Amino acid sequence: MPPSDLADDPQAVMSADKAAVSRALNLVEDRRPEAHTRVTELLAKLKDAPKAAGGHRVGLTGPPGVGKSTLTSVLARAVRQRGRTLGVVAVDPSSIRSGGSLLGDRARMSFDPADAGLFVRSLATAGEVGGLAYAANSAMRVLAAAFDMVVVETTGVGQSEIDIVHVADTVVLVIQPGSGDVLQFLKAGIMEIPDILVVNKADHEELANRAVADLRGALQTAHAAGASSGQDASWETPIIATSATKGSGIDELIDALDGHRQHLEATLAARRRQGEVQWTLDLFSRKHGEHGVSTLGGLARLKARAERDLDGGQTPLSLCEHLSREYVAALGKTP
Amino acid sequence: MAEYGKRERDKPWIMRTYSGHSTAAASNELYRTNLAKGQTGLSVAFDLPTQTGYDADDPLARGEVGKVGVPVSHIGDMRALFDGLPLDQMNTSMTINATAVWLLSLYVAAAEDQGVDPSVLRGTTQNDIIKEYLSRGTHIFPPAASMRLITDLISYTVNDVPKWNPINICSYHLQEAGATPTQELAYALVTAIGVLDAVKATGRVPESEFGNVVGRMSFFVNAGIRFVEELCKMRAFVELWDRVTQERYGVTDPKQRRFRYGVQVNSLGLTEQQPENNMIRIVLEMLAVTLSKDARARAIQLPAWNEALGLPRPWDQQWSLRAQQILAYESDLLEYPDLFKGSEVVEAQTQHLVDSAWAEVQEVLKRGGAVEAVESGYIKQKLVESNAARLRAIENGDQIVVGVNKYVESAPSPLTENLDDAILTVDPEVDANQRAALGRWKEERDNAAVEQALAELQRVANTDENMMAASIAAAHAGVTTGEWANTLRQVWGEYRAPTGVAGATVKASGSGASADVIDRLRARLSELETRMGRRAKLLVGKPGLDGHSNGAEQIAIKARDVGFDVVYEGIRVSPEQIVASALEEGVHLIGLSILSGSHLALVPEVAERLRASGLGDVPLVVGGIIPDADAERLRHEGIAAVYTPKDFELDNIMSDLIDLVDRQHAAE
Numbered sequence A: 001m002p003p004s005d006l007a008d009d010p011q012a013v014m015s016a017d018k019a020a021v022s023r024a025l026n027l028v029e030d031r032r033p034e035a036h037t038r039v040t041e042l043l044a045k046l047k048d049a050p051k052a053a054g055g056h057r058v059g060l061t062g063p064p065g066v067g068k069s070t071l072t073s074v075l076a077r078a079v080r081q082r083g084r085t086l087g088v089v090a091v092d093p094s095s096i097r098s099g100g101s102l103l104g105d106r107a108r109m110s111f112d113p114a115d116a117g118l119f120v121r122s123l124a125t126a127g128e129v130g131g132l133a134y135a136a137n138s139a140m141r142v143l144a145a146a147f148d149m150v151v152v153e154t155t156g157v158g159q160s161e162i163d164i165v166h167v168a169d170t171v172v173l174v175i176q177p178g179s180g181d182v183l184q185f186l187k188a189g190i191m192e193i194p195d196i197l198v199v200n201k202a203d204h205e206e207l208a209n210r211a212v213a214d215l216r217g218a219l220q221t222a223h224a225a226g227a228s229s230g231q232d233a234s235w236e237t238p239i240i241a242t243s244a245t246k247g248s249g250i251d252e253l254i255d256a257l258d259g260h261r262q263h264l265e266a267t268l269a270a271r272r273r274q275g276e277v278q279w280t281l282d283l284f285s286r287k288h289g290e291h292g293v294s295t296l297g298g299l300a301r302l303k304a305r306a307e308r309d310l311d312g313g314q315t316p317l318s319l320c321e322h323l324s325r326e327y328v329a330a331l332g333k334t335p
Numbered sequence B: 001m002a003e004y005g006k007r008e009r010d011k012p013w014i015m016r017t018y019s020g021h022s023t024a025a026a027s028n029e030l031y032r033t034n035l036a037k038g039q040t041g042l043s044v045a046f047d048l049p050t051q052t053g054y055d056a057d058d059p060l061a062r063g064e065v066g067k068v069g070v071p072v073s074h075i076g077d078m079r080a081l082f083d084g085l086p087l088d089q090m091n092t093s094m095t096i097n098a099t100a101v102w103l104l105s106l107y108v109a110a111a112e113d114q115g116v117d118p119s120v121l122r123g124t125t126q127n128d129i130i131k132e133y134l135s136r137g138t139h140i141f142p143p144a145a146s147m148r149l150i151t152d153l154i155s156y157t158v159n160d161v162p163k164w165n166p167i168n169i170c171s172y173h174l175q176e177a178g179a180t181p182t183q184e185l186a187y188a189l190v191t192a193i194g195v196l197d198a199v200k201a202t203g204r205v206p207e208s209e210f211g212n213v214v215g216r217m218s219f220f221v222n223a224g225i226r227f228v229e230e231l232c233k234m235r236a237f238v239e240l241w242d243r244v245t246q247e248r249y250g251v252t253d254p255k256q257r258r259f260r261y262g263v264q265v266n267s268l269g270l271t272e273q274q275p276e277n278n279m280i281r282i283v284l285e286m287l288a289v290t291l292s293k294d295a296r297a298r299a300i301q302l303p304a305w306n307e308a309l310g311l312p313r314p315w316d317q318q319w320s321l322r323a324q325q326i327l328a329y330e331s332d333l334l335e336y337p338d339l340f341k342g343s344e345v346v347e348a349q350t351q352h353l354v355d356s357a358w359a360e361v362q363e364v365l366k367r368g369g370a371v372e373a374v375e376s377g378y379i380k381q382k383l384v385e386s387n388a389a390r391l392r393a394i395e396n397g398d399q400i401v402v403g404v405n406k407y408v409e410s411a412p413s414p415l416t417e418n419l420d421d422a423i424l425t426v427d428p429e430v431d432a433n434q435r436a437a438l439g440r441w442k443e444e445r446d447n448a449a450v451e452q453a454l455a456e457l458q459r460v461a462n463t464d465e466n467m468m469a470a471s472i473a474a475a476h477a478g479v480t481t482g483e484w485a486n487t488l489r490q491v492w493g494e495y496r497a498p499t500g501v502a503g504a505t506v507k508a509s510g511s512g513a514s515a516d517v518i519d520r521l522r523a524r525l526s527e528l529e530t531r532m533g534r535r536a537k538l539l540v541g542k543p544g545l546d547g548h549s550n551g552a553e554q555i556a557i558k559a560r561d562v563g564f565d566v567v568y569e570g571i572r573v574s575p576e577q578i579v580a581s582a583l584e585e586g587v588h589l590i591g592l593s594i595l596s597g598s599h600l601a602l603v604p605e606v607a608e609r610l611r612a613s614g615l616g617d618v619p620l621v622v623g624g625i626i627p628d629a630d631a632e633r634l635r636h637e638g639i640a641a642v643y644t645p646k647d648f649e650l651d652n653i654m655s656d657l658i659d660l661v662d663r664q665h666a667a668e
Helices: A010-014 A017-030 A031-046 A051-053 A066-083 A135-145 A159-167 A180-188 A207-226 A249-266 A270-294 A299-311 A316-333 B024-036 B075-081 B100-113 B130-136 B145-159 B172-176 B183-203 B207-216 B227-249 B277-289 B312-331 B344-366 B371-373 B378-395 B430-444 B445-463 B465-475 B481-492 B513-532 B550-561 B575-585 B599-612 B628-636 B649-665
Strands: A056-060 A087-090 A102-103 A118-124 A149-155 A170-175 A194-201 A240-241 B014-016 B042-044 B091-094 B122-125 B165-171 B217-223 B259-265 B299-301 B537-541 B565-568 B589-594 B620-622 B641-643
Touching: A010 A017, A010 A031, A010 A135, A017 A031, A017 A066, A017 A118, A017 B465, A017 B620, A031 A135, A031 A316, A051 A135, A051 B024, A051 B430, A056 A159, A056 B165, A056 B550, A066 A087, A066 A118, A066 A240, A066 A249, A066 B130, A066 B207, A087 A135, A087 B513, A102 A118, A102 A149, A118 B537, A118 B565, A135 A149, A135 B371, A149 A159, A159 A270, A159 B042, A170 A249, A170 B430, A180 A207, A180 B277, A194 A249, A240 A249, A249 A270, A249 B145, A270 A299, A270 A316, A270 B481, A299 A316, A299 B378, A299 B589, A316 B430, B024 B042, B024 B075, B024 B312, B075 B100, B075 B465, B075 B575, B091 B100, B100 B122, B100 B145, B100 B465, B100 B481, B122 B165, B122 B371, B130 B183, B130 B371, B130 B378, B130 B465, B145 B165, B145 B183, B145 B207, B145 B465, B145 B481, B165 B172, B165 B183, B172 B183, B172 B649, B183 B207, B183 B227, B183 B371, B183 B378, B217 B227, B217 B277, B217 B537, B227 B277, B227 B344, B259 B277, B277 B312, B277 B649, B371 B378, B378 B550, B445 B465, B445 B481, B481 B641, B513 B550, B513 B649, B537 B575, B550 B620, B575 B589, B575 B599, B589 B599, B589 B649, B620 B649
Parallel strands: A056 A149, A056 A170, A087 A118, A087 A149, A102 B565, A170 A194, A194 A240, B014 B299, B042 B091, B091 B122, B165 B217, B217 B259, B259 B299, B537 B565, B537 B589, B589 B620, B620 B641
Antiparallel strands: none
C-alpha cells in the first residue's frame, strides 16, 4: 500500500480509530526514504497525545515456549475487563534465509473481533540485529497515543530483552518452572533484572512454589553482587506465579503492573527520556557503526547531544536522520 | 491348502461406512439402506456443530449444519437417527470427541427410551482429544478438562456398558497430518499411555479391575499406499501394545493385551485427478490391514473414490462396501493362518519400526508425556515438518503419484463426464430447517427441567464426580448439544492449541531446478519489498468449524519460506475475526482454507465484510474441496483465485500470490 495521506491523521489515531491506527502502523513500517519524513512528523504529533503521557508501556519478554502469547491473551482480557483499552505489538523473528516470517501469536489468542478497545499487530524482526523489529519502537508510540496500555511482546533472552528496556516503562520477564539458564543469567548479572518476574505455566503448585523460591534466591545473589532492577534501587522485583490456561495469577500481575507504574510516577518522564536517548544512539550506531559514532565525536558527546536535542522537541527518529546527514556531510569533507 | 468350501473360515471384520448428512431422518434412511446392502456395523458421522458443541442456531454454525455429517442437537434427533434400528442389535461407532460424553449420553438415553438396558450396548466412541489438538481440530476444552471427560467416559462404560469401546486412540489423523509410520506408532502409543495413566490417577478403578480398562482400549488407524510398510506397521503395533500393557500396566491376561483396532484407509492420498484410480488405491490399502491374521483389523470403513471431489453419493459408498465384501467373502483370505509368520523381510521391517517407534515413545515420555508434548507444541511441530517433507517429495517428483505428477494423460472418463452430478449436494434448506426444528424443540420441552439439569451439570463439573450421570439426565430432560457444551465452557474455558507452524523447520529444497524456483520467488518478494516499503504480508485464515488445518499450515510455512510475512490464526475463526485481523495487521493478501464444504456460505461473507471495513481491494484467495461449479461462482463474486487438491504444486500457488500483491500494488 502506498503511504496514503490518511496515515498521517493523528487525530484519528488518538481517537483509536482502528483503520487509522493500522495505516499509521503501515507507515512506520515503511522503509522507503520518502516515508521517513512523514513518520517523523506523525510521531512528533502523537508525542503529546493525552493517552501517551498518562499511559503505560509494558515490555513482555522471555524464552520461546513459556506461553507468552497465551499469557498476553489472558492479560488482554483481564485488562479490558477493568475497563482499560489495550494495544499489543507481537514481535516474531524473520527467517534469515527467506526474509519471511510466521507470525503465530493470533493463533493462541481469543478475542472479540467487535472490541474497539483491543488492537493487536504482529511485526517481524526483519533481520534487525537487536531482535526488536525495526518498527517496534515507533509502533509502540503509535499505539501509546491510541490506547491506555501497550504491551510489546518479544521472544528471547539477551539483546531483545535489553532493547525492550528502552521502549518499555515496565519490563516483565516470563519464564516457566525449570528455566535453569535464566536463573544462571540473573545470578551472573548477564541479564538485567526485570521490573516484574512471572513464572508462567504454574499449573502444579509444588513446581511453581519451587520455581518462585529459586528465583527469589537468584535475585538475592544478584542483589548481593550489586545488581538492581532496571537501575532502580528502590523497587523490589515482585515474582508472580501465573497459569495462563487456568487464568490464575493474572489479577496479581495487573496489580504488580499498576504498582510499578505508580512507583514510576515521579521518574517516568526521565525514564522514557533515557530510553529515547538510548534508542537514538542505537539507531544511529546500527546504521553507521563505530565509525559514525567516532566521526561525530564519540559516544559520550552523542549522548549529551541527544539529551539536549530531544528536550528541544526532536524525536529519536528525526534526530537520527539529522545525525545521519551530519555524518554524511562529515564524510564528504574527509578524504 | 483348503479344499473349496471345506475349511472353516475366520469371522470377517465388521464392515462400516462413515456416513451421515443433512438430518437425522435422512441419515436414518441411509443407515437402513447400507445395512440392507450387507454392511455389518454403523459409523456415524456428525456434523461440525455437533462435534464442537454448538447448536444449529449458533452464529458459528453458519453454513456447517448437516455438511460433513448429521446434526444431533438433542435426544429427539438421536431417536430419529436410530428410528426402527434396535439399539441392542447395533454395533455403532461414533466419531465424536470433545462432546463424546454428551453423544454417548444421548445414545444411552435413546436406548433406555427403546426399552434397551444400556449394559448390552455395543459400539465405540472415538473420545481421543489428543489427536484433535494435533490434527483434526474439534477440541473445545483445555487439556486437563478434556482428559477428565475422557476418563469419566471410560470409568462409566467399563462398569455400566462393558461391551462398549470407550475410546478409539486415533493414529488415523496423525497420518493425515503427515506422520511417518514411526511417528504414527509412537504418538498413538503415548496417547494411550496418557489416557491409561490418567484413568489410574483418578483412583476410581480398583487395581484388580484395571485389566478390564486396558482390555477395552481400542485404536483407529490409517493405512496408506505403501502397503507393505503399512502391513509391518500393524504388526509392530501388536508387538508394542503387548509390551506396553505388560510392562507398564502389568496386565497378565493375553486377551486384555490384544491390540484391537479399526481402520479407515487413507483419504489423504486420494486424488482429484483421474479419481477412478482411487478405487485401486483403496483396495491396496485395505490389504495392509487384512492380510496378516495376527494383526488384522476388527472393523473397516473405506472412503469413496470421489472424496477429493466432494461428498460421496450412496452408489459411491456401495462400491467401497463391495470391495470389502469381495475380499472377505469371495476370496480365500480368511481360510489361512497368518501368512507372514517367519518371513524374514516382514519381520525385519516390523522390528525396525518397533525399535524406532519405541525410541520416540521414550522421547515423548521424557518430555512429560502426550499432553505435555501437545502443549509444548513438540508433537505438532514434528508432524508439520513430516508433512512438509511429504508434499515436497510429491512436488519435485521424488514420490510418484499416478495421474498427478506422472502419467497425467487420460482419455475422458465416463465416471466424471458430468462432474457436478458425480458428487452429492446437500439441500441448502437443511440449515434453516434444522434451526426451525430446534426452535420448536425448545418451545415444546419442559424448560424448568432443562434449567435444573443444566444447574446439576454445572455443579458436577465443578467437582470431580463422574459427568456421565448428570449428562444422561440432561439428555432425558431435553437439553441441547449447545447448552451442554456452553455450560461446560463456562466452567472450564476453551482451548486454542499450538499450531506447530512457527517453529517448524523445513529442509531447504537442496539444489537443482526446485531450489532455483524458490530463489526466484524470494528475489521477487525482496524486490517487491523495496518497491512497497514493507514486506508482503499474508493472512491465512480458517473460517468455520472445520479443523483440518494441514492445508492451511503447509501454505503458511511455504509462504514464509519464499519470503512472505505470514499471519496464521489457527482454526475456527469467524469471518468477523478474519476481517478484524486483516484490518489490524495491515495485510496485502488473504488466503482462506475450508474443507467442510461450507465455502459458499463463508467465503462471500468474508468478502462482504472486507468491503464493509474498507478492505475491499485486498485480494482474497481460497483453497479447499471446492467443486468446479462453486469455484466458478466464487471467482464470479470477485475471489481472486480458487485452489483445490489438484493444485499440489505449492511453488505455482506462491507465484500466483506474489502476482496478486504486485498487481494490487501497481493499481494503487
